[in-house]
Amino acid sequence: MSKDKLFGLIDLDWRFEITKFKPIRALFKSRWFPLLLIIANLFIFVVILVAGLMGGYSAGNYNFGIMLVWILWWVMLMLVLVPVFSRFWCTMCPFPVFSDWFQRGKLFGVRLGKLEGLNLRWPKKFRNMWIMNIGFLVTTFFSGFFTVRPLATFILLGGIILLAFIIGLVFEKRNFCLYVCPVSGFQGLYSQFAASEIRRIDPEVCAKHPVKTCFTGNEDGYGCPWMLTPFNFEKNTYCGMCLECFKSCPHDNMAFNLRPPGVDLLIDTKKSPKGLDEAYKAFIMLGIAIMFYTAFQGPWGGFKDMVRATTAKGYFTYVAMHASFNLLILPGIFLFFSWLSKLFSKSQEVTLKRIFINFAYTLIPLGLGIWIGFSLGIIMPNGSYLLHIISDPFAWGWNIFGTANLPWTPVFTGLMGYLQGVTLIVFYLFSLNYGNRIAKQLFPDPDQARRAWMPILTFLTLITFIFLWLFLG
Amino acid sequence: MKKNETIAVGLMIAATILTVIGIFAIEKFRLAKFYTLNLTARAPENGNWYPQEFTLPYGQKVNLRIRNIETVTHGFAIPDLKVAVSEIKAGQVKSVQFTPDKKGTFPFMCTVWCSENHMQMRGKITVE
Amino acid sequence: MKKILALVLILLFFGISFSFAEDRTITVKAKKFSYTPNKIEVNKGDHVTIRLMSEDVTHGLFIDGYGLNTKAHPGSDGSISFVANKTGKYAFRCSVTCGEFHPYMVGNLIVGPNHRFYFFGLIILVICIGSAAIPLLKRKS
Numbered sequence: 001m002s003k004d005k006l007f008g009l010i011d012l013d014w015r016f017e018i019t020k021f022k023p024i025r026a027l028f029k030s031r032w033f034p035l036l037l038i039i040a041n042l043f044i045f046v047v048i049l050v051a052g053l054m055g056g057y058s059a060g061n062y063n064f065g066i067m068l069v070w071i072l073w074w075v076m077l078m079l080v081l082v083p084v085f086s087r088f089w090c091t092m093c094p095f096p097v098f099s100d101w102f103q104r105g106k107l108f109g110v111r112l113g114k115l116e117g118l119n120l121r122w123p124k125k126f127r128n129m130w131i132m133n134i135g136f137l138v139t140t141f142f143s144g145f146f147t148v149r150p151l152a153t154f155i156l157l158g159g160i161i162l163l164a165f166i167i168g169l170v171f172e173k174r175n176f177c178l179y180v181c182p183v184s185g186f187q188g189l190y191s192q193f194a195a196s197e198i199r200r201i202d203p204e205v206c207a208k209h210p211v212k213t214c215f216t217g218n219e220d221g222y223g224c225p226w227m228l229t230p231f232n233f234e235k236n237t238y239c240g241m242c243l244e245c246f247k248s249c250p251h252d253n254m255a256f257n258l259r260p261p262g263v264d265l266l267i268d269t270k271k272s273p274k275g276l277d278e279a280y281k282a283f284i285m286l287g288i289a290i291m292f293y294t295a296f297q298g299p300w301g302g303f304k305d306m307v308r309a310t311t312a313k314g315y316f317t318y319v320a321m322h323a324s325f326n327l328l329i330l331p332g333i334f335l336f337f338s339w340l341s342k343l344f345s346k347s348q349e350v351t352l353k354r355i356f357i358n359f360a361y362t363l364i365p366l367g368l369g370i371w372i373g374f375s376l377g378i379i380m381p382n383g384s385y386l387l388h389i390i391s392d393p394f395a396w397g398w399n400i401f402g403t404a405n406l407p408w409t410p411v412f413t414g415l416m417g418y419l420q421g422v423t424l425i426v427f428y429l430f431s432l433n434y435g436n437r438i439a440k441q442l443f444p445d446p447d448q449a450r451r452a453w454m455p456i457l458t459f460l461t462l463i464t465f466i467f468l469w470l471f472l473g
Numbered sequence: 474m475k476k477n478e479t480i481a482v483g484l485m486i487a488a489t490i491l492t493v494i495g496i497f498a499i500e501k502f503r504l505a506k507f508y509t510l511n512l513t514a515r516a517p518e519n520g521n522w523y524p525q526e527f528t529l530p531y532g533q534k535v536n537l538r539i540r541n542i543e544t545v546t547h548g549f550a551i552p553d554l555k556v557a558v559s560e561i562k563a564g565q566v567k568s569v570q571f572t573p574d575k576k577g578t579f580p581f582m583c584t585v586w587c588s589e590n591h592m593q594m595r596g597k598i599t600v601e
Numbered sequence: 602m603k604k605i606l607a608l609v610l611i612l613l614f615f616g617i618s619f620s621f622a623e624d625r626t627i628t629v630k631a632k633k634f635s636y637t638p639n640k641i642e643v644n645k646g647d648h649v650t651i652r653l654m655s656e657d658v659t660h661g662l663f664i665d666g667y668g669l670n671t672k673a674h675p676g677s678d679g680s681i682s683f684v685a686n687k688t689g690k691y692a693f694r695c696s697v698t699c700g701e702f703h704p705y706m707v708g709n710l711i712v713g714p715n716h717r718f719y720f721f722g723l724i725i726l727v728i729c730i731g732s733a734a735i736p737l738l739k740r741k742s
Contacts (some may be wrong), residue, residue: 035481043488055564059544061479061704062564101485148701299708302636308634332724377536379693381665382704396500397566399539408696414666417689421721428725432732448738457667461729468725472690472718544701545658563698586659586674 005187055150097166132185221247285328303404345452369427548584622646661696
């Protein structure tokens, strides 16, 4: 049997374990490791909150909070953190640190036994992405405020931190991160494409280890706060990379691997099935990308007036348009193509629902590519603001690093089109490659698979052309 | 173990409470030490200059800090004293040093077209 | 057949650039937070003059890729002159903070023929058709 290779080049089973290097393993096993990163980020977010509060209603483009969150953090998430390092942001995220501290009673050490708080279990019907889907979509209704008004960013971030704490009081462990955090949803979705993962090394070692300390915890580390089973979980979606399993595994059987991007997209097992919630997340992310690009990087002033709510009528029209586009129109169009796919395949066994859900995962690489293109359109023209705001974070005339008076200078904007075009094509290729495989998984008969794939190929090509036109046309 | 826990809690407090206190303490110190007056620039419909009238000592060097807390660019000028700051971008701060060499009351105004009421964005400065 | 295809491609890439260079003067009106016209189309080699007029507050106009900048406020117009020697779509954006949506105040300058767009479009089309055709060819052989 020939090995399955990505583009005929990279073996899908290829892994490179970073933690095989002793210093890195030692670092991952140290209880200081994510903690110091978290505290460092907490410091940055405290400054962001103060700047957001002080900045009030003033212009966002010279505000530390706005610029760090929406220019640096968001762009870093889309450009580097998610595509390469999966959910590494969650490793260092400071939002849930207060609820962790409360639940554990300790910052550094490991508390054995029951954690503080009510420790309720998360309701079963909400153990999916729907809350995050709706939460994130509703958040984007206000993007015309969050991204430009410092006080709005303060309220958003403050609200997230407060919510994380409250949910930590009531529900056990990291349920906030798993099922509520708006940033978590898209990271979970796109981390399936990421080029890295945390997995156990040798299943035999786990099988011979009767007490699954990675799940129950021991004196070296907590049982998985994300309530996964580190000894056998299969995909990145709900792994927050908190690194506790590295600490609690007595056999050093956990690994941080580099891998070919996207292998999680092929996983459709009983343990981690493809689901409608994740399919919808893919549509919502794509729909938001279209809306954001037209509103924030497009030349259409009328639409901007609606988004920034110059009139109540315009704003509600935008909200209605945005919501229905993401929840009905875009999935509706895809449903039509899925229906065509079923029609072409002439298959009786595979249901339309399965075709719709499984093929929706082909939007993950393309969607991520589109967000990268969008992020380039933010960072290249506006990245120079960062140098200003780190020197004068509160607009009080400080000049910490001597860069407070640098003027706004867009960089390499002439190259932007090329970069966006190349990005689109690369991620389009990934989508096609994985789409083909998903088709073959769905339809065991190769001819059926090929015929069923054609409408989806058309859909993906159309989306790619739409963005090529938006970016370059 | 106990020691590490104490260090962690210490760092945590430093990153939150001490950071906030530090930020405001430094700002208070800077304002008292380097600046004579803090002037806030806003378009007339949003509150105009604050303070709109103020007094400066004659013949003494002053350092004005002008903060634009709005979303449009403003400028600042006292034509009679030959003082001008051409552009204060939204959310930015400019400082201007000068020695009032004339006694009397002089107008100061915004020099960048900032709103429909731009021409009303002016105030009075008294030198005595 | 191949010759015709090659000819079409060459025409697509270079055909339009044979048109003569013109002097183009375009008046752009700026108002929070858009430009009118929001899309300027010129051809490669044109001598372009953009006159910027503001209808409310001080606005600027910076052209991506060309790196040119001007500003205007009511009663005082700005102006940029340049030879459109780089083809493609370039955003022009406001360069003076004019309000909360200032970073989003954008217009498009399109210098034709838009080679980049055609080039990437062609690649996507080739990939699409190729990926659909390859399994068929494989089956035949």
